[in-house]
Amino acid sequence: MAKPDVNIFLLDIEGTTTPISFVKDILFPYVKDNVQDYLIAHWEEDECKQDVYLLKKQAEEDSRQHRAGPVHCLDESVHTDEEKAIQEVVDNVLWQMAEDRKTTALKQLQGHMWRAAYAAGKIKGEVYEDVAPAIQTWRQLGMKVYIYSSGSVEAQKLLFANSTEGNLLDLFDGYFDTNIGAKVESKSYKRIAESIGCLPSNILFLTDLTREARAAEEAGVNVTVVVRPGNSELTEEEKSHFQLITSFNELPLPNSA
Numbered sequence: 001m002a003k004p005d006v007n008i009f010l011l012d013i014e015g016t017t018t019p020i021s022f023v024k025d026i027l028f029p030y031v032k033d034n035v036q037d038y039l040i041a042h043w044e045e046d047e048c049k050q051d052v053y054l055l056k057k058q059a060e061e062d063s064r065q066h067r068a069g070p071v072h073c074l075d076e077s078v079h080t081d082e083e084k085a086i087q088e089v090v091d092n093v094l095w096q097m098a099e100d101r102k103t104t105a106l107k108q109l110q111g112h113m114w115r116a117a118y119a120a121g122k123i124k125g126e127v128y129e130d131v132a133p134a135i136q137t138w139r140q141l142g143m144k145v146y147i148y149s150s151g152s153v154e155a156q157k158l159l160f161a162n163s164t165e166g167n168l169l170d171l172f173d174g175y176f177d178t179n180i181g182a183k184v185e186s187k188s189y190k191r192i193a194e195s196i197g198c199l200p201s202n203i204l205f206l207t208d209l210t211r212e213a214r215a216a217e218e219a220g221v222n223v224t225v226v227v228r229p230g231n232s233e234l235t236e237e238e239k240s241h242f243q244l245i246t247s248f249n250e251l252p253l254p255n256s257a
């Protein structure tokens, strides 16, 4: 049953508003297939330099934490310094993606790469059909609606601006990404509440991942787990612990309980 003090919805993207298959089979392969050409084309541009700088800082942190990274075995005699540097970044990006890392550095580069793909009409952001009508109803009832995804804010806006359901940007009051903290850490949800200017108990977070749901709960945020085709199976304990919905239409509206 919805809690009466909830007046803010916080929505995950992958597995919640959007099929996991869109992210795994369309967005991520686009990056894997194009990262080398993208870096070669944009290497001298400020935005790309900033992306590479962040990736290098992350690689240094990973090395300090003894996380296994890619091993470089380039033949010095046939590669220029620039080719070598680009190949190292490509290897790092592919390694992070194979591990499904959610680092801010990786997500920032991915967002910049998807910009061109959306602009060229090569990609359309998939959004479940129930999402936009439900959000419109919530907004008519005076609720505020925010996004919290590991994808960068720019990537989030691109997806919703160029979606299968049209331009949905007007539906959202704001966007959060990992710059506010990781989705599996409870302090991220406290920071989000502070940033919105509300109490954690005013927020209802919708996500497919129970690790994120538990972190939000720990912060005092209300949680509903979204079960969509292709999402990870839930354990019996998870099924009984969390409120579950398979469509946004099933959500009991706050204040209607």
Ligand SMILES: CSCCC(=O)C(=O)COP(=O)(O)O
Pocket (backbone or CB within 6 Å): 012, 013, 014, 015, 023, 027, 102, 107, 148, 149, 150, 151, 152, 155, 156, 159, 183
């Ligand atoms: C903004 S679309 C890209 C989604 C993405 O990169 C990702 O890692 C999925 O994260 P989410 O937190 O939405 O599950």
Ligand SMILES: [Mg+2]
Pocket (backbone or CB within 6 Å): 012, 013, 014, 015, 016, 207, 208, 209
């Ligand atoms: Mg998700």
